[in-house]
Structures are given as C-alpha cells and as structure tokens.
Amino acid sequence: MAVQEIGYPVCTLGEAKSRSDVVIFWGCNPIHAHPRHMGRYSIYARGFFRERGRNDRTVIVVDPRKTDTAKLADVHVQLEPHKDYELVSAMRAALRGYEFEVDSVAGVPVETIYEAMDLCKSAQFGQLYFGMGVTMSKGRHRNVDIAINLIIDLNTYTKFGLMPMRGHYNVNGFNQVVTWLTGYPFGVDLTRGYPRYNPGETCANDVLQRGETDMMLNIAADSGAHFPQKAIEHMAKIPLVCVDPHQTPTTEISNIVIPTSFSGVETGGVAYRMDGVPLELKKVVDVPEGIWTDKDVFDYMLKKVKEML
Amino acid sequence: MVEVIKNVVCPFCGCLCDDIEVMVENNHIVGTKNACRIGHAKFMHFEGAVRYTEPLMRENKKDDFKKTDYETAIEETARLLVESKLPLMYGFSSIDCNAQHAAISTGIEVGAILDNTASV
Numbered sequence: 179m180a181v182q183e184i185g186y187p188v189c190t191l192g193e194a195k196s197r198s199d200v201v202i203f204w205g206c207n208p209i210h211a212h213p214r215h216m217g218r219y220s221i222y223a224r225g226f227f228r229e230r231g232r233n234d235r236t237v238i239v240v241d242p243r244k245t246d247t248a249k250l251a252d253v254h255v256q257l258e259p260h261k262d263y264e265l266v267s268a269m270r271a272a273l274r275g276y277e278f279e280v281d282s283v284a285g286v287p288v289e290t291i292y293e294a295m296d297l298c299k300s301a302q303f304g305q306l307y308f309g310m311g312v313t314m315s316k317g318r319h320r321n322v323d324i325a326i327n328l329i330i331d332l333n334t335y336t337k338f339g340l341m342p343m344r345g346h347y348n349v350n351g352f353n354q355v356v357t358w359l360t361g362y363p364f365g366v367d368l369t370r371g372y373p374r375y376n377p378g379e380t381c382a383n384d385v386l387q388r389g390e391t392d393m394m395l396n397i398a399a400d401s402g403a404h405f406p407q408k409a410i411e412h413m414a415k416i417p418l419v420c421v422d423p424h425q426t427p428t429t430e431i432s433n434i435v436i437p438t439s440f441s442g443v444e445t446g447g448v449a450y451r452m453d454g455v456p457l458e459l460k461k462v463v464d465v466p467e468g469i470w471t472d473k474d475v476f477d478y479m480l481k482k483v484k485e486m487l
Numbered sequence: 488m489v490e491v492i493k494n495v496v497c498p499f500c501g502c503l504c505d506d507i508e509v510m511v512e513n514n515h516i517v518g519t520k521n522a523c524r525i526g527h528a529k530f531m532h533f534e535g536a537v538r539y540t541e542p543l544m545r546e547n548k549k550d551d552f553k554k555t556d557y558e559t560a561i562e563e564t565a566r567l568l569v570e571s572k573l574p575l576m577y578g579f580s581s582i583d584c585n586a587q588h589a590a591i592s593t594g595i596e597v598g599a600i601l602d603n604t605a606s607v
C-alpha cells in the first residue's frame with residue numbers, strides 16, 4: 179500500500195550486483211529464506227564496479243534477532259521487536275543532523291544509529307532489502323511507508339534503492355498481472371462491478387476476519403496454516419475450493435480440491451523475479467497423466483463462468 | 488540415460504535463479520546443479536507430502552471426499568463463484584503469469600476480491 183502512495187526508487191538485481199556498496203537487510207534473513215541472494219546478487223557477487231565482491235560492500239542488518247545473516251554483518255542494528263517505525267524515525271532525524279536527548283531509541287544506542295546513517299550517506303549506491311520482519315511487525319505497511327521516506331531522504335545525499343524480498347516465486351507476477359488488468363496490485367475488490375482498493379478493508383484477511391466473504395477460492399497457498407485463527411474459523415464455515423497439487427491444512431477444510439501440475443517443473447510459463455524482471459520458466463519433466471495445468475483449470479473456469487452469467 | 492537440462496529457472500523463491508542444471512532420467516529428476524539447499528530439495532521432492540491425483544469433492548466438510556473429474560469440479564466451483572455475493576480469490580503467488588491472467592479474468596467476470604500473499 180505504502181508503495182502506491184509514494185512510489186520508490188527501484189533497480190534490478192543485476193544493477194545492485196554491479197553497483198551497490200552499502201547493503202541493508204531489514205527484517206529478512208536471506209541466508210535461510212533466499213540462500214543464493216547474497217552470493218548471486220547482493221553481497222558476495224563480484225560486480226562490474228564491485229570486483230572484490232564482499233570486500234567492496236558494507237553490510238548492515240536490522241533485526242531484533244541475532245540471525246545468521248546478522249552474524250555476517252558489519253553493523254547489526256539490534257532493535258527491540260515491533261519498534262521499526264520508531265527506529266526509522268530516529269534514523270531520519272539523525273540523517274538531518276538532529277541531536278538526540280536520549281541514549282538509545284528502540285533499544286539501539288544512538289551512536290549505532292549515527293554510525294549506520296554515516297555509512298548510508300557515504301554510499302555510492304545503497305540498497306535496502308526488506309522482508310516479512312518489517313511488514314509483519316507492528317505498523318505493517320506504515321513501516322514500509324516510513325522506510326520509503328528514509329530512502330527518499332537518503333536520495334538527497336546519494337543513490338539509494340529499496341526492494342521487498344519476495345517469498346513465493348511469483349508474488350511479483352500476480353502484482354504485475356492484476357495491476358495490468360484492474361489498476362491495483364493486490365487486495366482488489368471487484369464486487370461492486372468496478373475495482374476498489376483499500377487495504378484494511380479489501381484484503382483477504384480483512385473480509386475473512388469480519389466474516390463478510392461467503393465463498394473462497396484458495397489458489398496454491400496455505401492460508402489454513404498462515405492466517406490468523408479468526409480468519410481460518412470463517413474459512414471452515416464457508417464453501418472453500420482449493421487449487422493445489424498437495425494436501426495442506428487448507429485442503430483439509432475445503433469442499434473441493436482441484437489438483438494441478440507444477441509450473442516451472444512440469445509446465446513452462448512466465449514468472450516475475452523480486453526486482454520485476456520477467457523470466458521464462460522451463461518444463462523439465464512431463465505432467466503426470468490425467469493432471470491438468472493451472473492454466474487449463476482457469477481457462478475452463480473462465481469459460482464456464484461466462485456461460486453461467 | 489541421464490539428460491541434463493541447462494539454464495532452468497528455479498521456481499521456489501523470489502530470487503528465481505536462472506542457472507540451474509537439472510538431471511532427468513526416465514521423466515524423473517535425479518539431480519540438480521547450482522541450486523541452493525531449498526531449491527535442490529524442492530526440485531528433488533517437488534511432489535512433496537501427499538500429492539493429489541484427481542479432483543475431490545464433498546458437500547459437507549464433515550464427510551469424506553469423493554473422487555470426481557475436472558469438468559465437474561470446475562463447473563461446481565464456477566457455480567459457487569457466480570452465486571456467491573462476496574467471493575474471495577486468494578493465493579496466486581505460486582502459479583505462472585498465464586494462469587494468473589486466466590484466474591484474475593475469472594475474478595473480474597464474477598466480481599470477486601482478488602488478493603495474494605503480498606498483503607498478509
């Protein structure tokens with residue numbers, strides 16, 4: 179949401195590899211969640227202007243936990259959980275040269291905040307990667323909002339970019355396709371015949387927790403394992419259809435299960451990388467006999483829906 | 488005969504590493520090169536836990552599933568979508584863009600709420 183209110187500077191991972199000399203990981207742990215991110219793109223990769231790889235880059239990790247990624251950092255900003263918004267506000271203040279009247283903010287000593295900001299200011303090309311730790315902690319998309327403001331501030335000194343670390347391989351693809359078709363990137367409400375977008379009102383969790391939706395089609399996601407209890411309770415009450423190759427906690431509470439093939443293994447297709455670069459998926463083995471692909475299923479569903487309307 | 492397929496894109500996280508080599512023998516993946524721990528494990532065991540072999544349906548969630556065919560399962564889903572006042576379509580992040588296009592178009596036709604894992 180934050181992203182659409184303000185906009186933010188982007189670059190490809192290739193550019194980050196060639197140019198970035200200060201890298202911040204905020205609320206993400208690429209060593210475990212995106213194991214080749216540091217090696218291929220962000221830290222160890224030897225880029226055109228960063229021939230020495232890791233030695234040419236300063237790494238700052240912002241995380242309340244001492245993660246394996248944090249252990250590799252030059253500076254670990256160990257904030258108290260859920261104090262992201264506070265910390266970014268302090269960073270912006272430090273950047274503008276304000277003096278603090280306290281010793282620490284959000285559990286971080288002010289010297290560390292100044293040090294981190296000095297490093298960012300002196301960067302030639304900085305890059306901030308953020309993960310679920312930011313969007314799932316208190317403040318949620320408002321945290322992203324203020325992080326974008328920090329990046330805007332930093333851009334008055336140097337070049338600085340920001341990129342969300344995507345979990346599932348084609349999160350970005352959905353955001354691209356649905357924006358192209360409806361104008362909004364996610365949480366789009368078409369029930370009134372035109373697209374509306376208001377996170378907090380029109381996202382999956384909102385309509386489930388308020389018990390408003392009366393039918394759910396769950397597509398290759400395990401919402402039954404990851405949603406809040408209240409949302410799952412409602413899912414268990416309404417007609418639920420799962421399109422998923424596997425048995426999951428969500429399929430257990432559904433009325434219809436439609437299995438499909440695996441894109442990128444059994445069928446080709448297109449997916450968008452976290453930096454927005456589309457890549458062609460490859461088929462390496464055949465689809466098991468009798469199984470339809472995702473595209474077959476939704477093409478047929480679209481046809482049937484049109485017949486019924 | 489083991490066939491090596493080069494420059495495969497790994498469909499298991501947002502990095503989409505595009506330099507994976509996949510070794511295939513008799514339509515089975517027998518090895519990978521360049522993939523990370525997660526990518527390798529997923530390519531080797533992508534069929535994972537329990538994989539469904541045909542569509543399943545049940546009226547009441549307390550009953551056991553009955554096997555059915557694709558046409559029936561999808562038609563019933565289409566009917567539910569059309570009859571629902573506020574249908575929610577959620578997920579979309581582990582299917583390719585062409586399938587997303589068809590799924591989103593379905594949602595636009597019936598007037599649904601469309602949302603993915605980016606919002607959680």
Ligand code: SF4
Pocket residue numbers: 212213214215497498499500501502503504521522523524525526527
């Ligand atoms: S090889 Fe690893 S880092 Fe690369 S896309 Fe696959 S899971 Fe992600």
